[in-house]
Amino acid sequence: xxxxxxxTALDTAHEDHGxxxxxxxxKLAMWVFLGSxxxxxxxxxxxxxxxxxxxxPGPTNLAIPTDVFDIxxxxxxxxxxxxxxxxxxxxxxxxxxxxxxxxxxxxxxxxTLGGVFIGGQVYEFTTFLREGVGFTxxxxxxxxxxxTGFHGVHVSMGIxxxxxxxxxxxxxxxTPKNTETVEIVGLYWHFVDVVWIFxxxxxxxxxx
Amino acid sequence: MAIIEEPLALETxxxxxxxxxxxxxxxxxxxxxxxxxxxxxxxxxxxIMYGVAAMxxxxxxxxxxxxxxxxxxxxxxxxxxxxxxxxxxxxxxxTMVFLFIMPLAAAFANYLIPLQIGARDVAFPRLNALSFxxxxxxxxxxxxxxxxxxxxxxxxxxxxxxxGVTFSPGNGVDxxxxxxxxxxIASMVSSINLIVxxxxxxxxxxxxxxxxxxxxxxxxxxxLLVFALPVITVxxxxxxFDRLFDSQFFNPEAxxxxxxxxxxxxxxxxxxxxxxxxxxxxxxxxxxxxxxxxPIFGYxxxxxxxxxxxxxxxxxxxxxxxxxxxxxxxxxxxxxxxxFIAVPTGxxxxxxxxxxxxxxxxxxxxxxxxxxxxxxxxxxxxxGVTHALAPADTQQTDTYYIVAHFxxxxxxxxxxxxxxxxxxxxxKIFGHMLDETWGKVHFWVxxxxxxxxxxxxxxxxxxGMSRRIDTYAAGFGFEAWNMVATIGSFVIAFAxxxxxxxxxxxxxxxxxxxxxxxDPWDARSLEWMxxxxxxxxxxxxxxxxxxxxxxxxxxxxxxxxxxxxxxxxIEEAAQDGSAVGVHLPAPSFWPLVVAVGMPLIAYxxxxxxxxxxxxxxxxxxxLYSWALEPVDDPDADHGHGDGHHGDGDDDHDDGGDTDEPTxxxxxxxxxxxxx
Numbered sequence: 001x002x003x004x005x006x007x008t009a010l011d012t013a014h015e016d017h018g019x020x021x022x023x024x025x026x027k028l029a030m031w032v033f034l035g036s037x038x039x040x041x042x043x044x045x046x047x048x049x050x051x052x053x054x055x056x057p058g059p060t061n062l063a064i065p066t067d068v069f070d071i072x073x074x075x076x077x078x079x080x081x082x083x084x085x086x087x088x089x090x091x092x093x094x095x096x097x098x099x100x101x102x103x104x105x106x107x108x109x110x111x112t113l114g115g116v117f118i119g120g121q122v123y124e125f126t127t128f129l130r131e132g133v134g135f136t137x138x139x140x141x142x143x144x145x146x147x148t149g150f151h152g153v154h155v156s157m158g159i160x161x162x163x164x165x166x167x168x169x170x171x172x173x174x175t176p177k178n179t180e181t182v183e184i185v186g187l188y189w190h191f192v193d194v195v196w197i198f199x200x201x202x203x204x205x206x207x208x
Numbered sequence: 209m210a211i212i213e214e215p216l217a218l219e220t221x222x223x224x225x226x227x228x229x230x231x232x233x234x235x236x237x238x239x240x241x242x243x244x245x246x247x248x249x250x251x252x253x254x255x256i257m258y259g260v261a262a263m264x265x266x267x268x269x270x271x272x273x274x275x276x277x278x279x280x281x282x283x284x285x286x287x288x289x290x291x292x293x294x295x296x297x298x299x300x301x302x303t304m305v306f307l308f309i310m311p312l313a314a315a316f317a318n319y320l321i322p323l324q325i326g327a328r329d330v331a332f333p334r335l336n337a338l339s340f341x342x343x344x345x346x347x348x349x350x351x352x353x354x355x356x357x358x359x360x361x362x363x364x365x366x367x368x369x370x371x372g373v374t375f376s377p378g379n380g381v382d383x384x385x386x387x388x389x390x391x392x393i394a395s396m397v398s399s400i401n402l403i404v405x406x407x408x409x410x411x412x413x414x415x416x417x418x419x420x421x422x423x424x425x426x427x428x429x430x431x432l433l434v435f436a437l438p439v440i441t442v443x444x445x446x447x448x449f450d451r452l453f454d455s456q457f458f459n460p461e462a463x464x465x466x467x468x469x470x471x472x473x474x475x476x477x478x479x480x481x482x483x484x485x486x487x488x489x490x491x492x493x494x495x496x497x498x499x500x501x502x503p504i505f506g507y508x509x510x511x512x513x514x515x516x517x518x519x520x521x522x523x524x525x526x527x528x529x530x531x532x533x534x535x536x537x538x539x540x541x542x543x544x545x546x547x548f549i550a551v552p553t554g555x556x557x558x559x560x561x562x563x564x565x566x567x568x569x570x571x572x573x574x575x576x577x578x579x580x581x582x583x584x585x586x587x588x589x590x591x592g593v594t595h596a597l598a599p600a601d602t603q604q605t606d607t608y609y610i611v612a613h614f615x616x617x618x619x620x621x622x623x624x625x626x627x628x629x630x631x632x633x634x635x636k637i638f639g640h641m642l643d644e645t646w647g648k649v650h651f652w653v654x655x656x657x658x659x660x661x662x663x664x665x666x667x668x669x670x671x672g673m674s675r676r677i678d679t680y681a682a683g684f685g686f687e688a689w690n691m692v693a694t695i696g697s698f699v700i701a702f703a704x705x706x707x708x709x710x711x712x713x714x715x716x717x718x719x720x721x722x723x724x725x726x727d728p729w730d731a732r733s734l735e736w737m738x739x740x741x742x743x744x745x746x747x748x749x750x751x752x753x754x755x756x757x758x759x760x761x762x763x764x765x766x767x768x769x770x771x772x773x774x775x776x777x778i779e780e781a782a783q784d785g786s787a788v789g790v791h792l793p794a795p796s797f798w799p800l801v802v803a804v805g806m807p808l809i810a811y812x813x814x815x816x817x818x819x820x821x822x823x824x825x826x827x828x829x830x831l832y833s834w835a836l837e838p839v840d841d842p843d844a845d846h847g848h849g850d851g852h853h854g855d856g857d858d859d860h861d862d863g864g865d866t867d868e869p870t871x872x873x874x875x876x877x878x879x880x881x882x883x
Contacts, residue, residue, distance in 0.1 A: 020410040025331040028404045036396065036434045043442030043472060047457070056462040135455055139464045142455035146446065 030184045034191045037154075041195050044150055045202055048143040052203075056138035064140035068131045070124070071204050077120030078200050081155070084113035085193045088186045098176045104169050110189065111162040114155050121152050144203065151199055154192045161185045247795035249333035252742055254340050255319030256637065259630075261344055262312035268351065269303035270704060272296045274697055277661075281694040283682035293678035294361035295380065299351075301364030302384065305484065306391050307347045309618065312626050313487035314343075314395075317402055317426045319637060323735035324423045326411025326753060328746050331404040333793040334834070339398035341803030346390030349807035353383035360384035363676060365477065366447070368458035368469040373451050379814055385448045386810035392437050392444070393806070399433035402426065411734070413753035417511070420733040420757075421504060424511045425490030428518040432479045432486075435522075440476035443469060452813060467532060474525035482521040484618055485585075486514060488625030489556060492578045495632050496560050498731045499575040500567025503757055506559045513552035513559075520549040530598045531605045539598045546596035553589060557582060572729070573647030577628025580655050584620025588613055591666070606676070609669025615662040624654070627707070635728050639741035640718035646710035654703035660696025664689035726782040732760040737782050745790035748783040796837060801830035 019025065055064050091106035125145070128134075135145045165185060168174045174182070245253060275296050279285040288296065318336065322329055330336050353359045360380040362371045371381050406427045410419070419427075447469070449455040456462040458469055497504045504510055526534055526542040560582055569575070591613040595601045604610055627650075634642045668689050673680060680686050727736040737759050738747055755761045765775040808823025 019408045020414070021407050023408070025404050025408050028408055029332065029400050032400045032403050032434060036400070036438050039435050040438035040442060043439050043475075047442070047446065047468060047472075050465060050468060051457075054463040056456065135449075135453065137456070138462055139456045139459075142449070142457055146449065146455070146457075 024180060027180065027184055027187070030187050034187065037191065037195075041147075041150070041198070044143075044147045045198065048147045049202065051139040051143040054139040062137045062141075063132050064138060065128065065133055065144040065203070066140075068128055068133055069204060070127070073120070074124065074200065074204055077117050077124075078196060080113050080120070081117040081193055081196055084110045084117070085190050087113060088189050092179065092182050092186055095174065095176060095182050096179050100169060100174070103174065103182075104166060107162050107166045107169065111159045111166065114159045114162070114189075118152060118155055118159070121148065147199060147203070151192070151196060154195070158185070158189050158192055161188065244795070246800055247337075247797050249329070249337045249793050249795055249799075250744060251318050251322050251330050251333065251336055252637070252744075252746075254336050255315045255317075257340055258311045258318060258343075259315035261347070262308050262315060265303050265307035265311070265347060266704070269300050269308055270701060272300040272303065274701060276300065277694040277697040279678065280680070280690050282691070283680055283687060285679050288678065290678040291358075291361065294676070295359040297676060298361050298363050298366075298380075298384075299354075299359040302350060302360065302387075304618075305364060305480070306388065307350070309484050309622055309626070310395065311343060311347075313426075313429070313484070314339075314398060316422075316487060316491065316626070316629055316633070317429075318398075320633065320735060321402055321405055321423055321426055322409065323738070323742065323746060324420045324733050325406060325409060325414050326734050326747060326751050327405065327409040328750075328790070329793060330401050331409055332401045334796050334799055335397050335401050337796065338799035338802060339394045339401065341800045342397070342806060343391055343394035345803045345807050346387050346394060349390060349810060350383055350387030352807075353380055353387075356383075365473055366469075367473075368447070368450075368464075368466050369460055371447060371451075371469075372458055381447075382451060382810075382814045385444050385451070386807075386813070389441065389444050389448075390806050390810065392441055395433050396437050399430040399437075402430045403434065406430075411750050411753050414758075415753075417508065418753055418756045418758070420490075421493035421507070421510050421514075422487075422490035422733075425486045425493070425514050428514050429483050429486045432483050432518055432521065436476045436479040436483070439472055443472035443476070446472075467529070467534070470529050470532060471525070474528045475522070477528065478525040479518075479521045481614075481617070482517055484622050486517065488581060488622045488629075489514065491625050491629035491632070492560060492581055493556075494731075494733065495574045495578040495628055496563050497757075498632075498729050499570045499572055499578075500564045501570075501730075502563055502567040503732070503760075504559070505562035505565075506555075507756060509555055510559055513555040516552040517549065520545065520552070524549055527595060527601070530601045543596050543598050547593060550589065550593040550596075557586060557589075572631070573642070573644055573651055574628045574632035574729075576648060576651045577624050577631060580651060581621055581624035581628060584616055584624060584655075584658065588616025588618075588620055592617060604669060606674055607669035608665040608673045608675060611675055612662050612665035612669060615658070615665070619658055619662065624658075627651075627654070632729070633735075634714075635724035636735055636740050636742060638715075639723065640714060640721065641724050641728060642714045643710050643717070646706060646713065650703055650706045650710060653706060654700060657696050657699030657701075657703050660699055661693050662696075664692045664696075668693075725778060727759070727778045730763075730778075732757040734759055737762070739783070739785040743785035743787075745787055745792060748785060748787035794838075796834070798830050798834035798837060802827050802834065803830075805830060 019028075021028065023031075052066065053064065055062050087106045087109040091103055091110060094100075094102035094106055125148075128141075133141045133144075135142060162185065165174060165182060168178075245257065248254065275288060276293070279288045279293060318330070321327075350359075357379045360366065360376075360383055361378075362376055362381055362384065366381065366384060369375060406419070406423060410416075446455070446457040450457050450459065456464055458464050458466065460466060493504055493510060523545045524542060526538055527546045530539055530542075560578075564579075571579075591609070595604065595610075595613065631642050631647055634640075668686055671685055673684070673686050680690075724740055726739050728740070729736075734751060734753075735742070737751065751758065759781075762781040763774060763776055763778065764772050767773045805823040805825070805827030808826065809820050810823075812818065812820025812823055
C-alpha cells in the first residue's frame with residue numbers, strides 16, 4: 001500500500017532531510033490534529049442534536065435558541081467567514097509570488113473578516129441573552145452556547161495566528177521560504193470555516 | 209502556531225565538529241545532572257522518565273488497591289469509611305489507567321519507536337518533553353486532591369448525575385475533571401508527535417510493512433488516542449461547565465439525559481481499553497519471535513488484526529451500557545459487534561502460538577512474562593466475549609465478575625506484557641541485564657498473586673457480590689473467597705517488591721558482570737544494532753533497511769540448501785556508537801514552564817481565580833518564549849545558514865553507500881516470512 005509512495009518519497013528525501021511521506025512534519029502534524037478536531041466538534045454537534053429541543057420542565061417553559069434565531073443575520077456573518085477562506089488563499093498566493101505588501105494586506109483582510117464574524121457572534125450572544133436564552137437556561141441553550149462558543153474560540157485562535165504572521169511579515173521574517181507556515185495556518189483556518197458550514201447547517205438550517 | 213517547529217535537520221556532521229562551542233544551553237553529552245533531565249528533549253531520557261514516574265504511580269495505585277482489599281478481607285470491614293472507600297476505588301482506577309499503564313506504554317513508545325524505525329529522535333523533540341511535563345503536572349494535580357479535601361469518589365467512569373454538584377459537592381470531581389483534561393492534552397500532543405514520527409521519520413527502505421509489530425501496534429494506539437481523547441475532552445468540558453458555571457448538560461431536573469455522559473465516556477472508554485492492551489500486544493510480538501528464533505507467524509495478519517481492532521474498537525462502546533435501557537436494537541447491534549471484535553484478537557493469539565510452534569524456545573524472564581500474558585489475557589478475553597451476550601451481561605453487570613474480567617485483561621494482558629518488555633529492553637536502556645533468577649521468581653510470584661486475587665472474583669461475582677460497595681454482610685458465602693483475594697493482592701505487592709529488589713541488585717552487580725553488548729538476546733529489530741545503553745545520537749549512520757526483521761537479516765543469511773547460516777557476528781554487524789558531531793536538537797526549559805502553568809489554571813478555577821491568571825500568564829509566557837527560541841541552538845555551528853559543514857556529503861548519502869556490506873548476502877529474498 002505504501003511501498004510506491006515511500007519509494008518515490010525517498011528520492012526527494014535528500015533535499016528535505018528525509019520525510020518518508022514527502023509531507024513535512026509540521027504539515028502532517030496539523031492534518032492529524034485537524035482529524036482529532038473533527039471528533040471534538042463531532043461530540044459537541046451530537047450533544048446539540050440531542051438537546052436542541054429540550055426546554056427544561058416546569059411552568060416557565062423557557063425559550064430555546066431556535067425560538068430566537070435571526071437566520072438572515074447569521075447567514076451574512078457566515079458568508080463573511082467563508083469569504084475569509086478566499087483571502088487566506090490570496091495571502092498564500094501573494095507570499096509564494098514574493099509580494100510582501102499583498103501578503104500583509106490579505107493576512108489582515110482574513111483576520112478582519114474573522115474578527116467581523118466573532119463580532120457578529122458576540123452580538124448574537126448578547127441578543128439571545130436579552131431575549132431570555134442564557135447559558136444556564138436549559139440543556140438546549142447550554143449546548144448551543146457551548147458548540148458555537150467552542151467554534152468562536154477556534155476562530156479567535158486563528159486570528160491570533162494570522163496576526164502573528166502579520167507581525168512576522170512586518171518584521172521581515174516572512175519570506176517565500178516560509179510559505180509552508182502560512183499554508184499550515186491556512187489549513188487550520190479553512191478547517192474552522194468548514195466546521196462552521198456543518199454547525200450552521202445543523203443549528204440554523206435543519207428545522208427542529 | 210506558537211509551538212510549530214521546523215522540521216529538524218538531524219544529520220551527522222564530519223569528525224572534528226565535536227569541539228564546536230554549543231553556546232549557553234550546552235547540549236548534555238552523557239551528563240546526568242538534574243538540569244539535563246529537566247531540559248532534555250532526548251526521546252530516550254523522556255522515555256526513562258515516563259517509566260520511572262509510571263512505576264511510582266503503580267506503587268501509589270497499588271497501595272490504594274491494598275487498602276481496598278484490607279477493607280474487604282472480612283465481612284463488615286471497619287478499616288475504611290464508606291466515603292474513603294469510594295475515593296480509593298475511584299483513585300485506584302484513575303491512577304492505574306491514566307498514571308500507570310498509559311505512561312508506561314508511553315515510556316516504551318518514546319524509547320523504542322525512533323530506534324525501531326531508524327530515526328535519531330521523534331519528529332518534535334520539544335513537544336515530546338512538553339507531553340511528559342504536562343502529563344506529570346496533571347498526575348501530581350490529581351493526587352494533590354488527597355491533601356485538598358479528598359479525591360474523586362465517582363468511579364473512574366464518573367457517571368452523571370452522580371458527578372454533579374448535587375451529589376458530589378466536594379472538589380474531588382473537579383480534580384478528576386481537570387486532571388484528566390491536563391493529562392489528555394499531554395496524550396494528545398504525544399500521540400500527534402509519535403504518529404508523525406512513525407509516518408515521516410522512517411529510515412530509508414523502512415516501508416510501513418517492514419516496521420516491527422511493536423511499532424505498528426503503538427501507531428494504532430496513537431491513532432486511537434488522537435481520535436478518542438477529543439471525545440472525553442468534550443464530556444469533561446460539559447461536566448466542568450455544569451459544575452462550575454451551572455450549565456444544564458447533566459441535570460435531569462432540567463430535562464438533561466444522563467446517558468449523554470455514558471455515551472461520550474464509553475466512546476472514549478472502549479478505545480481506551482485497546483489503548484491499554486495494544487502496546488502490550490506489540491511487546492509480546494517482539495519477545496516471542498526472539499525467544500522462539502522464528503520470524504513472527506503471519507506478520508501482515510498481525511498488523512492487520514491490530515488495525516482491525518483499532519477500527520472495530522469504535523463500534524462496541526455500548527456494551528458497557530446494556531443495563532442502561534438503550535433499547536433492544538442497540539443492544540443487539542452492540543452484542544454482535546462485540547462478538548466480532550474477538551476475531552482479530554483471536555488471530556493474534558493463534559499467531560503467537562504458531563510463532564512458538566516448532567521454534568527453539570528459550571524461557572527467559574521476558575518470554576515467561578509474554579507467554580503468561582497471553583494465557584491470562586485469553587482467560588480475560590473469554591470472560592469478556594461472554595459479556596457480548598446481553599442476557600448474561602445483565603446478570604453480571606456491576607458484580608465482581610466484571611472486576612475479575614477486566615483485571616485479567618488489563619493486569620494479565622497489559623501489565624504482564626509490559627513487565628516482560630522491561631526485562632527484554634532493560635539491557636538496551638540501562639546497559640546491564642536484570643537478574644534472570646530473581647526475574648523468574650518475580651514472574652511466578654506475580655502470576656500466582658494475580659490468579660489468587662482476581663480468580664476468586666469470578667466466583668464472587670457469580671454469587672452476586674456487588675462492585676463499589678464498601679462492605680458486605682456475613683452469611684452470603686463471600687467470606688472465604690474475599691480472604692483469598694486479599695491474600696493474593698499482598699502476593700502481587702510482594703512480587704512488585706521483588707522486581708524493585710531485582711532492579712537494585714542488578715544495578716549493584718552490573719560492574720562485576722560482563723557487559724551485555726548491543727544484542728544480548730540475538731533479537732530481530734533495529735534497536736539491537738546500536739550499543740547498550742543506546743548512545744545519545746542513536747545510530748552512527750542511519751541504516752538502510754532491506755527487509756522486515758532487518759537486524760536479523762544482517763546477522764543471518766541462507767546457504768545453498770536454504771538453511772539459515774550466520775553471516776556476521778553481532779560485533780561485525782552492530783554499530784559501535786562512535787560517531788561524533790551528530791546534530792541533535794537543543795534542550796529547552798520552556799516545555800516545563802508551559803506545563804507548570806496548567807495545574808495552576810485548574811487550581812484557580814476551583815479555589816481562587818487569581819491563581820488562574822498566574823497560571824495562564826506562566827503558560828502564555830512559556831509558549832511565547834518557546835516560539836522565539838530557535839529549534840537549533842543559534843550559538844552552535846550546526847544551525848541553518850552558513851557554516852553548514854558538508855551537509856550534502858555527510859548525511860543521507862552515508863547511509864546509502866557505506867552501510868551496505870553486511871547486508872550483501874541477504875538482499876535477494878527479503879520478503880516477509882521468507883526464513
